Amino acid sequence: MEKLILIKDAMTSAVNNLYNNYPHIDKLNVFPVPDGDTGTNMNLTATNGYNDVKDIEFKTIGEFLNVFARGLIMGARGNSGVIFSQIVKGLAKGMNDATELSAAEWKKGFAESKIIAYRAVMKPVEGTILTVIREVAEQSDLLPDDMDIKEFWNKIISIANQTLENTPNLLQALKDVGVVDSGAYGLVKFLEGMNSVIQLNEIIAKTDKLEINEGGNIEMEIEAEFGYCTEGIVMLNQEWIDKLQTSAIKDQLQIYGNTSIVVVIDEDILKVHTHALSPGQVLMFLQQYGDFKTIKVDNMNLQADKQVKGTEGSSWQETTTIKLERRLNNEYATIAVVSSPEMKKYFEKELGIDIAIDGGSKMNPSTNDFLKAIEDVDAKTVYLMPNNGNVLLAAKQAEKEETKSKIIVIPTKTIQQGMTAALSFDPSATTVKNTKAITSAIKNVVSFQVSQAAKDSVVNQIKIKKDQQMAIVDGKIVGTANDIGILFEKQLSRFITNKTEIITIFIGQDASAKSVSQLRKFLDENFDVEYEIIEGGQKVYSFIIAVE
Template sequence: MKKIQELMNMLTSGVNNLYNNYPHIDKLNVFPVPDGDTGTNMNLTANNGYNDIVDGDFKSIGDLLSAFARGLIMGARGNSGVIFSQIMKGFSRGMTSAKELSVAEWKQGLQGAKEISYKAVMKPVEGTILTVIRETSEAADSFADDMDIKEFWKEIVKVANISLENTPNLLQALKDVGVVDSGGYGLVKFFEGIASVAIEDKIIPKTDKLEINEGGNIEMQLEDSEFGYCTEAVVLLSQDWIDKLEVNTIKEQLQIYGNTSMVVVIDEDILKIHTHALTPGQVLLFLQQYGDFKTVKVENMNLQADKQIKGGNPNVKTEWKETSSIKAERKLRNEMATIAVVPSQELKDYYESELGIDLVINGGSKMNPSTNDFLKAIEQVDAKTVFIMPNNSNVILTAKQAEKEETKSKIYVIPTKTIQQGMSSALSFDSATSPSKNNTNLTKAIKNVVSFSVSKAAKDSTVDGIKIKKNQQMSIVDNKIVDVAQSLKTVFEKHLAKYITNKTEILTIFIGQDADAKNVNDLRKFLDENFDVEYEIIEGGQKIYSFIIGIE
């Protein structure tokens, strides 16, 4: 029991130290738009895990770590939160049988943390939190098992900081702005909290007064574009491969083939794969060596899909509540339902009334719903198949985490990274079409829209070779800054004009809180005098982005 309490103190200290530093983590800006906050997301994720263990009665170190990791997973927000949850899941796997919190046991935990976190990401990006956990784990492997535990944690903090300081040398975006990776910084602060207990037997307390949280970092882009053939197969493993075949063996070969969106599951005598492939025959020939096919499904994702307007399903229209508690037994009364995330009440109303989305989560300006928020939403729509439109690159991984946790409904996470992409996907939904066809259509619809947004720079920065001064107007296309100007009028005349062509049919314009009547009139005048194009202007109510414009 003494060691269990010691671990509880370590986790408490780590969570507190992460809390104390999260505003500073938010200010490690790579992207000068304050709408993606690593520190906020890691802090909320960590606190959700802590709340699940603070009053618990645990019989072993493994049980405590497992409960903490489970709480992190359910509360994971943003890419950084999901990856942090996977790091702790790795610790719990590696230390399942730990009894003494010895150096040898912590080394096993670090090894598990590295392996599980890297598996969670399709294309791991070096120079991030993943690099910090990997290099820390690899350094720990060289430490002797009989090393003094205080010296061990001093070295862990030291090597983690060295790895963190090197992240700008591995990721050009960090080097351009002169900052270290924000997720890696958060992990280091968590480790420093643990080390305080291990070295000094001192729990770092929460700070009463934190620095101002200005936000402004962008996180890893982890999604691939959809292409080729959606290929699924279930293989009945031959006796020679049962308990011998490893998931990584399959994943590595599929990567060699250039596949994306890979899910590989091995359960006793069953191998199940889902992947997007350019050459599905090659994939099936590879899989056949491991046994007989039980089922095979190959669908062409490149076929042109006709746009169809979704009217919405009145049977599943429900009001989203952040604190809602679902007590009714789920009957899966509805065949299909849709869920989307937006940054304002006005956009929530638009998505529900005009696009027919069944349940819309108002994620606020930070757009950071948790895994558990998604699971509650899935329960509320009570459908056999649920399509989720995250509408933000920082929300996709959280939605996919909810997909893994959901046990009753079939979940399709449509990789929408902008409000405009979500709008285009929503209009492509057809309740009379099969789930797999809808998945293809909703995903393909992302390519039908250009996402043009305007935001005022929060700081001086350099992104993708573009020098940005504080308070300049930034033109952002498909989440990439393409140009800057001193005024919105210049943005309309020189930047937006480039993306309106003779093929453009309509512009959907969402007005943000920072846009005034003159800005809107300038935009109307510019469009009326220069283009023969239909446009719709809607009060979007969003913060940060004065204009969100979908060009179709």
């Protein structure tokens, strides 16, 4: 019983320490826009696992770790969360029969963690969270099995920190901006939380004062970022249990041209994380192995705000249950996701969207937010416009869970595409014609954005200096300049042609009056084109510009 209390206390301390540090982990992002969410993903992943074990009494160490690991897998968020869940799964497998928390048992756990974590990733990259668990496993294996447990764990923390500090030497993207890997940092903080209990028998408490970090939701991976961040959990059909191999999933996703592939099979569940140009293709492929599990896809930004800071007015809710009886009084309705109250007003009042969901600066509303909006519009057919690649899965999950309205998800991945989709919607047309017309129209809009670099970096072979203005087109940095006027002249001009009919400009919170004047002057003096300027109120991006 004493050992069970110790392992449970150690994991409690580890989860709390990860929570205390997750805003800082978010900031350790190699992408120069201040918008990382590795810490958020790891924190929510760990919290989900902890919630499954905190109020339950267990008979063995292995039983506790297995339930904890299963909870992590089911709640894993993003690439970092999935890999993290596999590290804990390895601990559970390696220590399944442990009766003591000895150095020998921990060595078995770390060895399995390394194997299972590397197996989950299509293309393991060194200088990441994988390197930390590999070094911990390999170097701890050289230590005596009967080593004093406190001395052993001091050595583990030393190994982990030394490996963390070395990550920039293994990964040029980290070295370019002078940071350590965010996922690796998160794992070290998790291990340090455990060590507090092992050394001092003290559980690290959750802090009330967290580091503040605001930003959008573009996650820069080691591989080239593109398309949609797509995740799914499949409850395997009986015929596939113990027969399906992760290699079969990885190989097919690679054939599709996907990147950032992480595949996990745990007994009767299949969990996949990948970046895809065609997420529908991925989901259709996965569905042959079983049914997608009905899970709650939370708004990570709003949920974290509510859990961490107790933010008033948060739209995140605990339940997905639709309580009101609906009669579907309307033939059709439209729902779009936006990133500010000003945009919400514009989309609803000017573009005719029935409900615009304000997803905040991270543009990450939950499935619950979609379901609530679907309930409110009370229509037979509802068109959902995610307006961000990271929101697509939540929209698709809402489509799956909704049982009364017919849901059509339009694959808009930018605010600009969402605006074009709204303008292209024809209430008199059939759903087939509308879907075809809108999908075609959004291909003709250039999504141009301007943001200020938060750090020095090198992205897509473009050298970026802190505080430079960056031109971002369809999520990809295409150029930089010290002066925003020069950025307009050299970058925005590339996308304005004699076929351009109109330019719509959303002005963000950080846009100065001078920069707005520079943009007006640039357009007036160089192009015979109609343009509209709107107070967008968005964070992170000083200008969001649609060129049509």
